[in-house]
Each structure stands twice: as structure tokens, then as C-alpha cells.
Amino acid sequence: MKNFIKKFSTMVLSVSMLMTSGVILPSVSAANFKPIIEGSKWTSFDTVTVTFSDNVTLADDAKEKVVLTTYGQETPLNASDEVTASGKNVKIKLAGGYKYYSGLKFKAGALKSADGTPTTSDVVGYSISLDKGITSLSVADKNVPAAGKTVNVQVTGKNLDFGDPINLKVYAGSTKTNIEAKLVATSNTTGTIKLVIPENTSADSITYKIKKQKGYTFSYEDVDASFSLVQAGKTGSSTPGTGVTPVAPTEVKVNSVSYDKTSLDSNGGAVVAELSGVGFTQVDALKAKVYKVNPEGTVDDALLPIQVEVVDDTHAKVKFTLPANSSTSTLSYALRVATKGNVNYSAIKDLSNQEQLLTVAAKAQEQTGDNSVIPAGAKTFALDIDDWSAYNMGDGQFNVIFKKPVSLNSQIDIKKFIYFSDRGSKKVELTDSDTVTLEGNVLTIQLADKDKKVPSYLMVKAGALKNDKGAYLKYKMDGTGEHFRYITDGAHVDSMEFNKITFDSNGGHLVATIKGHNLKNNVAGLPEFNVNVAKNDVTLSDVTPYNLTVDVKSNTEAVVTADLPANTTDRTESYRIIPVIYGRQIYSTYIKGYDIVSVLPAGKNSADKTLSTVMVSGASDENPAPEIYEVDVKSHNVSLKINAVLRGTNLDAKKMKVKVVDENGTEWPAKPVYECGATYRWQWSNMYLPNVPSKNEQHIELLVPRALGMDHTFTLTFAPDGENFDENLKATVIVRNDGIIDTSNAAFNMDDYTKLRTITVNYVDKNGNKVAEPKHVKAYGIHELYALGLTAKEIDGYKLVKADPDKALLDAMLATPDSLEDGRLNGATVFVKAFPYNTITYTYEKTATPAPIATGYNFTVGKDAVWSAGDLGFKIENTEVDKNAAGDKVFDRFQGIEVDGQTVDPSNYEAKAGSVVLTLRESYIRSLGTGRHSIKAKFRGGESASTSFSVTRAGAGSSVSSRPGAGAGAASRPGMARVGAVHRNVVKTGDSSNAFTYALVLVLAATALAGVVSYRRKRA
DSSP, X not given: OHHHHHHHHHHHHHHHHHHHTTOOOOOSOTTSOOOOEEEEEXXXXXXXXXXXXXXXXXXXXGGGGEEEEEXXXXXXXXXXXXXXXXXXXXXXXXXXXXXXXXXXXXXXXXXXXTXXXXXXXXXXXXXXXXXXXXXXEEOSOOEEOTXXXXXXXXXXXXXXXXXXXXXXXXXXXXXXXXXXXXXXXSSXXXXXXXXXXXXXXXXXXXXXXXXXXXXXXXXXXXXXXXXXXXXXXXXXXXXXXXXXXXXXXXXXXXEEEEESOSEEOTTOEEEEEEEEEEOTTSTTOEEEEEEEEOTXXXXXXXXXXXXXXXXXXXXXXXXXXXXXXXXXXXXXXXXXXXXXXXXXXXXXXXXXXXXXXXXXXXXXXXXXXSGGGSOTTOOEEOOOGGGEEXXXXXXXXXXXXXXXXXXXXXXXXXGGSEEEEOSSSOEEEOOTTSEEEEXXXXXXXXXXXXXXXXXXXXXXXXXXXXXXXXXXXXXXXXXXXXXXXXXXXXXXXXXXXXXXXXXXXXXEEEEEEEEEESTTOOOTTSOOSEEEEEETTEEOSOOGGGTOEEEEEETTEEEEEEEEOOOOSSSOEEEEEEEEETTEEXXXXXXXXXXXXXXXXXXXXXXXXXXXXEEEEETTOOOOSTTEEEEEOOTTXXXXXXXXXXXXXXXXXXXXXXXXXXXXXXXXXXXXXXXXXXXXXXXXXXXXXXXXXXXXXXXXXXXXXXXXXXXXXXXXXXXXXXXXXXXXXXXXEEEEOSSOBOTTOTTOOHHHHHOOEEEEEEEEETTSOXXXXXXXXXXXXXXXXXXXXXXXXXXXXXXXXXXXXXXXXXXXXXXXOOXXXXXXXXXXXXXXXXXXXXXEEEEEEEOSSOXXXXXXXXXXXXXXXXXXXXXXEEEEEOTTGGGSOTTSSHHHHEEEEEETTEEOOXXXXXXXXXXXXXXXXXXXXXXXXXXXXXXXXXXXXGOEEEEEEEEOOTTXXXXXXXXXXXXXXXXXXXXXXXXXXXOTTOSSOSTTSOHHHHHHHHHHHHHHHHHHHHHHHHHO
């Protein structure tokens, strides 16, 4: 009976595993024929071959019942497509050739068994693989002169001319370079890679290798281990060496955008956007799209032709034409760009962190320039003399600074409502080539003719502007009807330069040089050029102790000096030098050369990564405290994004870590998930967004979970070095949410969002005695298991011997998802909802003596491996031998392998250095019989290392891979029960399609438990 219970439990676990991985068990009833799809792959550019567990034939109408799927969207076959069957294989030949599909489906009745029994339900395959790869590289001459040259590498492989590109990188030694390595296919099996090798300025030679990305991991592996290029050193030496390796590629970054026009009349028209940034001359550096912005804030691709012209490495132009607007409402558009390596198109923010919208006016009221443009009954407001100022910035640019919030009237052509005048007979109007833009509270007028002379007053007509209450600029009852302002010559800051930005704990003398124009140009009634000083984000009201001086030396230069005091605290103190023009602080973050000046505490040095302050902000922030963000989520909110500004020393937003803990003490992972728009996750964008250009200040963009059905208070801490969290510096995010959940996600219900569960983790010995304090973890159904710390832990003097539930199941369900190279998660994850246990018990036993240290040669990877598909990896090590000098290490002593006592030809395996990294080729393993086989690695001196491996029926089920670095994409783990996979090329996370799977797993588990309880009762 014990065997029955064991087998029954194993069956239930197997069903759970298979259901969650998309595999359906065949029925034992001959009248209900349902074969398993064991694999689906592209075998040529137009053919998908599907392999079943049984011989199948096709129904007469099979083609009408076969569909290809893309994450739930079904695509039927065309009349010109073909479906054929032979034995266990069905081939689908598509007349249109290769196109990405996530899976396929044979609907009920499409297939029949060998005896003619039809399928009575759908047979589904959840993936279609593409066997694409490079088998070898070759070149006429592997030697490259020190001066560099262009090398054309010849490529052979399979299925090179279709499918996703192979991600290739060129390495110099162990360092990744910025040398482009793009495969251009010349046929299905051949292609070329053009490499432009730069000059080697070192006396040492450089060895180049071409590597490919390993799945979706961070690591790269050799495409062809036998291929390399050796570049001579500057002296002509060809002796291998490290040499000077090419620098890492410049990060492509867009800093700002300006438009030749932002408001168009109802006819639409051509728009030219000028981008500023870095790295534009790289291959595929920039892509652009224009999106239509809907009233509720969502966007749709406008599908407009786009022309991107790269001017130089820091400037580019984007040209497009906005269509005419025949509707009665103004249409808004936004230009967004995707930089190299990014698939998402991102908004370009201005200095006030807003996206500039382009508007096309509706067919609207008559634009006469008088009060007739103001809708009947609309509220109005006036601009008093102190509410605005106008400045001539030179080169045809005029800036208007408003001291109250205003916006442009999108229903009009603003250029017809602004002009220059002497308030007499002279009048100069704006032309179609001139531009008018409003960023924050600064209106900029740019004349196309930079040398044009204009009268000294700026005139603004009624109805041109609206305030934050929606009121229109009123008609002035003074005979003119227009508001006017005298134009003065204005000052502007272009750059800042510091003698030093990081001081030791003693403080020191700071010198800041500010460059600009018209800095000495004083305006009557307005303050002269000055600076404010902020310490730890608080503006100092008394700067006397700092001996602050501001010396405006000329119209183009001012020098600021200050004596920074010693830091007697235990944390970094930061200072900001903020230029003030005409009494208005300048937004300095994007001024060239801007940075934070920091004074370290005692015990820290100038290379340390430290934090001084954090400020969090976002839309609708209701809390004035800089370190607290508080928001009331509305049902229509489509995004909840906050920005954390961190200041300190040597900061790198990409390398920082963020920890988010809720009011229950439960950690929420703050990691980006590839193309995921989930409303229940924290996501951190900086892994794939550029850093701001300062050293002691960085910004972290976070997407906050908003549809959680209840209020939450989150506490954020930060690790500036990526490892050690600064527990003394915290930010708080309060999200008030009264019953709003994401109803589009069918996998979760209100209880999953709002009902708290407690999972207890016990650590006991074989007698049930406590060996460590239990852990009580509070979590909601939407929490991700991998982040909750539920795995076993190391306990001194003990070793783990058992887990309940089964350790293989726990390892699978608690595993951390795989990652892309930029850090975004790209693998399946398991949620608390799918975890049917409230208690985990880890059983340990005492270790009487320390485990003996392995001596001699040993298999450290691949020991007792089980194979069912693919290559099989092993690693053999001998720590003592690897201490020897070069030429006498483990790999140097390796002499070959035996399997089942027979010497194996080297063509059937691959051996690499790194002790010995051994790979048995799939073709060889398939020649072996099913069952257990011995393998021996032989070394010089008659020494060897042995282990065994087992061969199962190929493709019969989940395989266990011992290949180092193999992830979820390579082989399923034992007991895999993952749900909520994050699919490629889709905005949805996939978390919404597994409710049935969860339910079935729970029912099966409950059934197994009932069987066990029943048996025990009978025994009793």
C-alpha cells in the first residue's frame, strides 16, 4: 500500500508539472485519442515540423482545423499552405514563409490515430522552436596589423537567413568591445560578419573572439572555439598578450529635443525635430515613431512615415508630417524614440520632466485675434505687470517667463496671436518659419531670421493663453485689447565647472565656474545674478559660515567660491550650487557639467559609493515632504511612475539596488520585467535606461503597483554599491487604493490582492526539534514566491536532509526567473496564489565531522546526470593540479574519455579549458542505448575521474540539464510548476491565463492528500 501511495503522489505531482508547462497527458482510452506534442520546430524557412508521441494521420478537413497562435491570437492556415503527415511527424508548409508564432493548435477532429480514431479535443503546442545557429567561422588571414583593418569573416550554419538575429559580440581577451558584429546571411547555411578592427596603440597583441549570447542570460560563449583573430602590437609583435582593449561602446542617449513647430492648424503639416544626445553615429542607434495621444492619456501608433537623419554623434533630425484634422477636437501627437538595444519607444522629457505634445487644431472658430476666440461664457484672467517678463536672449531668441501657470490655447495658431510692436505704428508679426514653444513657465520665441530687428514690446492677444483653471487670457479694455511687456536683454546659464566635487571629511575650498551670456545684464526691479546653496536638499538661509562669494566677471563668466565645513556626521553631506537669474532658480540638472558637491564622513574615501539624501516625486504627489510620495489612485490611472533622486558620491543608477518592503514587513521585488505592464508589480527602469550625466547624483525611475485593491505604505531603501543597503536613508511611498484591482487579469481576484496569508518556515532535526527560529512570512496571492526568502538556509553544524513539500518541487517553485543581459526578468515566476502550502519544513541532521575535501580528479558538474535531449555537459576539476604553472594544469593533462569502457572519438565531444569543461554531443548520446552509462575522463600519469549518466527516451518528458548556465529556456527543472510566464514580444505578462491550471493543480494535490488520509484511517 505504501508503494501505491508513493506512486499516486508521484502521478499527481507529474500531472501538476505537466499542466503548468503546457503539456497534456494522453488518455488511456482508445476511444478518446489524444497524442502529446513532443516538439514543434522550424525545419526550414517555410516549414514547421511537429513531432507527436504516437503515429498520427490527418482528417480530410485537417487544414481547416490547424491554427498558429501568437499568445492567444489564432491565425488560420491559408489556402496555399500545406499540411502533411508521416508516422509521428506532421509538417506545416507556409506559403508566406517564416513568421514568429508562439505556438499552434490542432483542433478537435484534425488528427486521427493509426486505426482511424479521431481526436475529440484540441491538441495544443505552446512553443515553436527554431534550430538556428552558427557551426563554424573562417577567414583568409587571421592576423591583423596594428593599424587595424576590415575583416570579412565567413560563416557556415543552419537556418541563417530567417528568424531572430543571433546576438553576437566581439571580445578582446575577456573584455567586451564596441566592434559591430552583424551577421548578414547569404543563404540558408552561409553568411558573412564584417568586422572593423581599430588601431592597436599598445605594444602587446590583442586576441579577438566572436561570442554569442547564451539564451537570455548575461553570459556569452564562443561561436567557434577554434576561431580567433590576433592583432599585432604597435611594435609589430605577434606574441599573444592582453594589449589595449577597445573601449566599451558609448551608450546611445537622447538628452533633449526641439521642434520647428509644436502647434499646427487644422491642415497639419511637416515637422522637424532636432535631437541632442550622444552615440548617434553608431549602427542602428536611433529609431523613431509618432504616437497619437488620446484624451485619457493612452497612446496609439500613428503609423506615419518617419525619416531619421543623423547629423553627427550628438545631433540628429527626425522629419515627419502630421495629417490634417477634420474633427471638431484638437488632436495631440508625441514623438518617441528607441535607442540602440532597446525595443521600447520612450518619451523625450523636457526640463520639467514633461513630454512635449504636438497639436493639430480642429476646424475651429474664426481666429481674429480679439475676444471672439474666447468661447461664450468662458472664464478669463489677466496678466498683470508683475506676472510676466520678456527677455532678448540673442540670436533671434526671446524668452517670456510667467510667474503663474499658463498653457497655450491649442485651438488657435499661436503665431497669429503674438507680435512685436513699439506700441505705435510699427508692428512685426511672426512668420510661418518662426517657432513658439512653452516649456514649464518659459515661453520661447525663435525667429528664423536671427538678425531680424524687432520693436521693443512683446504683444500677446486675448485668448492666446489659458491658466491652470481653464480660464482664457482676457481682452484688455485699454483701446488695444492686447497684453504687452517691455523686452529686456536676458541672462542665461550654459555650463558649470567645479574644481572638485568630492571632499574628504575635512571639507575644503570649492570653486565653481559658471559660463553663459548676459550674466552682468541687470534688469531694473529684478535681482542681479546670484546663486543659492542647498545642503542636503534644504536651501541655506544663512551662507555666512561658508564665506560664499559670487563674482560676475563678465557677461559670459561668473565664479562662485565657498568654504565647505568638516563633516562630523556619520553620513555624506551634499551641496548644490543653484544659479539664480532675475530672482528665479534655474533648473540645473541638465546644465552641462552640473553635479552635486559632497563631503564624505570620516572613514570614507573618494572612491566609495555613498548616499546623502533621497527625494521621491511623481504626478499628484499629495505629501510635501521630499522623501515621501503619497497618491490617491483613481480607476482611470494607467500608470503610476515616480522618480527617486539620489545624491551622494560615485553613483551609478544601473548598478544600484532598490529594496521595497510593505507595512507587513514583506519584500516586493523591484526589478524590471521584460515588456510587462502588470499593475501588481514594482518595476525599476534604470537597468535599461541611461544614467543622468552627473557623478554624485542619479535618478531612479520606478513604476509603482497601483491596482492592489487596498491602501499600502511601502518603505524604500537603496544599496549604492549594489550590495549593502543604507538602512539609515529611507523613502516612503503611500498608495491609497479603495477597492480598485486590474479586472483584465483573470488570474487574480480581490482576495488575491487583499487577503493576507502567513507562510511558516520551520527548521527542525529528524526528531522534530527546532534547530533554528522559524520564519513567518506574510504575503498576498499576487506576491512572487522567489522574493519571499522561503528557501532552506545554511545552519552551522547541520546539513539539510529533507524538505516538506518535496525539495525538487520547492526548488522549481521558488526559483529566481532568468534575466536578459540588461537585467530585465524574462522567465516564468510562481505566485503565492499557486502555492498550496502554508507551512514548509526543512529537516536537518548534525554533521559529525566536516565533509572531507575532495582530492584528485573529480566530476563537479554532470555527476549522475539524466539526459533526454540536447548536448550534455560535465566539468572535471583537480584544485591542486590547477595551482600548477601554465602548461601543466588540468586541461593540459587531459587525454580523452571512455564511455562504458570504450574510447570515444574526439569528434563526439568538445573539451575546453577551465579545469576541463566537457560537452557530449547529442548525436553521440542518441547512439547509446536507454539506461545507465559510465563515463571516465583520463589524465596524464594514469589518473582518471569517473561518474555515470542515464539516457531516457528522447523528448519523452522534462529533461535535466547539467550544462553550466542552463536556464529555463534550456531544460525544465524537476517538479516544475511555474505559472505566469513573461512572454517575448508581448506587453501582457501572461500572468492572466493560468487560473484553470492553478485550480487543477490544487484539486489534484487535495485528491492525493485525501487518498493518503483515507488509507491512514483504514490502517488505524
